[in-house]
Amino acid sequence: MRWGSLLAIVALLLGAAPALAQQSLDLMPKIKQKATAPAAAKAVAKKPKAKTAAPAAVTATPAVPRLPMPRPDAAKVDTAKPAAPKSSEAKSFETKPSETKPAEAKPATPKAAAQGNSALDAFAGIPPAERLRIQAALLWSGDYPGTGNGEDPMLTAIKNFQKRKKANVTGTLTPPERDKLIAAAREREQEFGWSVVVDPATGIRIGLPVKMVPHAREAARGTRWSSAHGEVQVETFRIADANLKLAALFEQEKKEPATRKVETSVLRDDGFFISGLQGLKKFSVRATIRNGEVRGFTMLFDQMMETIVAPVMVAMASAFSPFPERSAPFAALAKSVEYGNGLVVSAQGHIVTDRKLTEGCQVMVASGLGDAVRIADDKDSGLALLRVYAPRKVSPLALNIDAPKSGELTLIGIPDPKEQDGSRKLTEIKARLVDGISIELRQPVPMAGFSGAAALDGQGRFLGMMEMRNAVLASIEPAAPPVRLIAAATIRGFLDAHNVATAQTQTGDDAKASVVRIICVRK
Structure with a gap:
């Protein structure tokens, strides 16, 4: 593939990526402009006029605002465009302005409507999750068109796939065709x-x-x-x-x-x-x-x-989704210095935290309490037990509340120092519990250093510990819960197995006082 063609496709997808993240049928129609070129020209112009809208469809200028075909100096052309078309187009259409305008105005709306429906027709009856897999697979297969021809890009991609496979070109994938397409994309994804x-x-x-x-x-x-x-x-x-x-x-x-x-x-x-x-x-x-x-x-x-x-x-x-509403697992990073959270669970200095945070640590520190030693861990629950010897006065958690199946949550933790200019202030993140285990964040916020945070209910009672999952997600597969709740009952069972006596009542003002920053130093 030549670099110029590649850039055209990538720029085309720049406008499409947010729609994919929202599981929308507008993933590809959102960026096509050819059939509705007059409207696109109006959107770019600072002061659009009715008499210049029709000629814009005949000239080459709509290619400027249309993202699928960026030029090397596209930004400059966008800025200069409003003045240029007016003079040139006015001259070229002085002889017959009335003939051209009706000819373009009438077919534009029905054609645009037909294109808008084509994506719906192509994916009619297909569940949203499978629709996303098909869209991603068509991108991997190379059937997505680099330039527009007035047809819905996703519909064109489906037809291109059917032509390659020497099948009936209908624009609608049959179940066997969908299976072959997704299987081929899965092989490519495994390759990379x-x-x-x-x-x-x-x-x-x-x-x-x-x-x-x-x-x-x-x-x-x-x-x-x-x-x-x-x-x-x-x-x-x-x-x-x-x-x-x-x-x-x-x-x-x-x-x-x-x-x-x-x-x-x-x-x-x-x-x-x-x-x-x-x-x-x-x-x-x-x-x-x-x-x-x-x-x-x-x-x-x-x-x-x-x-x-x-x-x-x-x-x-x-x-790519800069502000995703659909969750995905968190990227696994092996850092030489990693930050997370721990929860004080006994007056003797026992702390529970995310097991992954403690892996490969040469030194661990509970901020404000001293050096910490890992004395136990459990792979199934994802928990690790630390101990701080000769600790200062601590406020252990009360683990006597069982988590509900669903409801509003507040995650309390101390994020990575980079998020706070080096400080260690407690931060609250609003979330929601689903199915008793999955945590859905209300906003797509950075989560660096937040694993091991406490999850509290609306009354400020401790329900469990937050774990960030690092398992990866293939693009043609549905998302696994990236953030999950390790319930208070699970933590109690883990501590009982290691003979750690827990507090029956909260000794501090609230559960927030039991959250400490854990620092892991690796080679």
Whole structure:
């Protein structure tokens, strides 16, 4: 695949990715513009006029706001466009303005309506979860069109798949065709080690070719995944600044580092996309802004790997969701220094925490209490038992409340120091308990350092401990619960098995006093 065609597909998916995250049928129709070009031209113009709307459909200018085909200087063209079409189009249509306008206006609406219904027709009767798997599989199969022809892109992709398989080209997949498509995509994903996870440092949902970028470590504003020798790199970033101007960040990303040479740049109201050369590597940056916070990721790869990376970039664009409402497991990061939470459960200094947090630690510290030693763990429950000797006065939890099957929760914990400028203040995150075990976050917030936090009910009573799951999620599979509740009853059983006497009543003012930061130091 040539680099120019690849960029066209990736830019096309830039507008599509949020819709995929919301399980919407508008995943692909959202970004097509050809049939409704007059409306697109009005949206770009600062002061649209009725007499210029019709000519816009005849000229080539609608390609500017249409994201599927970005130009190297697309941002500049967008800015200059409102003035240019008016003069040229007015001259070209002086002889017969009345003939052209009715001809374009009448067919536009029914054609757009037909395209809008095509996605619904293609997926009629298919459950939402399977619909997402089919959409992701079509992206992996290479059948998705790089350019628009007036037809719904997803419908075109289905027809392309049927043509390749020499089947009847109907635009609707039969059950056997769906099975073959998903099976082929699953093989491709296994080849690359494809997984869709939430980056705990930024809250971004991102698709990663884990076999291609197996090494993960912290970055200045997020997380970096890379290959053994840095041939391929993926780095997330999050910038929370109420005064941040997206246009200013857009210009900064085009110039920094100084080795960047921009080939394509698209600035929208809610985000941007930049690509080109950075030294000897290809690069792309995509970002989205919401409520004064920008989230995005940068990808770098050697030019000689372009044909290998090409299908991965398309899949990553479809999986990218900066503010996801649909959960995914959290990315597993092996950090040299990792932060989490522990819960004091006895006056003798016993602390329970997430077992994964304690793995491979050379030194563990319970902040404010001293060095901690792991004395027991249980793989099935996901719990680890720590002990702080000669502790200061502590406030052990009362574990006598059983969790309900559902209801509102408040998660209480101390996040990673990077989230608090180095401090260790308790933070509350609103959530909801589902099916007695799964925890759904109310907002897609960064969760770095939050595993092991306490889960409280509406009255402030302790219901259990929060565990962040690091299991990966293939993009064509439904999401597993990424955050789960380890109930108070499970913790009681674990402590009873190790002869730890627990408090029957809360000795402190509330359960918040029992939460401590746990620091794990590895080699």
